[in-house]
Amino acid sequence: MDKFKDFRFSCFSKVSQQAGALAVLISVLLLTATPASAHHGMGGRMPSTFFEGFISGIAHPLIGLDHFAFIVAIGLLGAIKRQGILIPISFVLTAMLGTGAHLAGINFPGVELFVSGSILLFGILLVIKDSPNTGVIAGLSAVAGLFHGYAYGESIFGAEMTPLLAYLIGFTVVQLFVSLLAFRVGKATILRREAELQSPAKLRSAGLVICGVGLAFFASQVIAVIFPVPGG
Secondary structure, eight states: HHHHEEEEEEHHHHHHHHHHHHHHHHHHHHSSSSSOOOTTTTTTOOOOSSSHHHHHHHHHHHHHHHHHHHHHHHHHHTTTTTOOOOOOHHHHHHHHHHHHHHHHTTTOHHHHHHHHHHHHHHHEEEESSSSSOOOOOHHHHHHHHHHHHHHHHHHHOOOOOHHHHHHHHHHHHHHHHHHHHHHHHHHHHHOOOOGOOOOOHHHHHHHHHHHHHHHHHHHHHHHHSSSSSSTT
């Protein structure tokens, strides 16, 4: 039994080291990258048709590594919690509200810090063994949704009503799809009989990678606040 425990610990350590290395690599790339317009599916151009708005809405959560990492995190967290489906659903609903708040001219302070901080927080929640209950995490997910949604609104601010509505539909659909896919993958990993003892380690290793992504984005935002770029 002791040998088996040592073997499990060794396996988890190797996975953790690999995830940590990947996280460091991602961190370096993000910290050395210039501020990107990569979140804009139209290359920075304002969508003008329903199709362009829809494609832009789909692209924003997928192209933006910060948003994508968070969507995956809420899906995986939902998989390990009772009634965990509420976690991604609460995020998606409030993300629409956050976008609406931006378009209505309501100001949210420190949006990028909150967005990057939420990725780091949810990565940590995936890593730790005794995370809060579903209600608490769903509440945190809802708050995060407001800030992520507000950030989404930046790339569509000023658009006509048709592409605007299409954008909202696009990013809502893709977030539901990605988070529910992560949810199903997490559930399948946990329920697979032959991987019963390995599944927590797999999800924790995913959490470590998400922590690395969140830490990189959070650090880059802190650096931008402390050392602002002249004329930026």
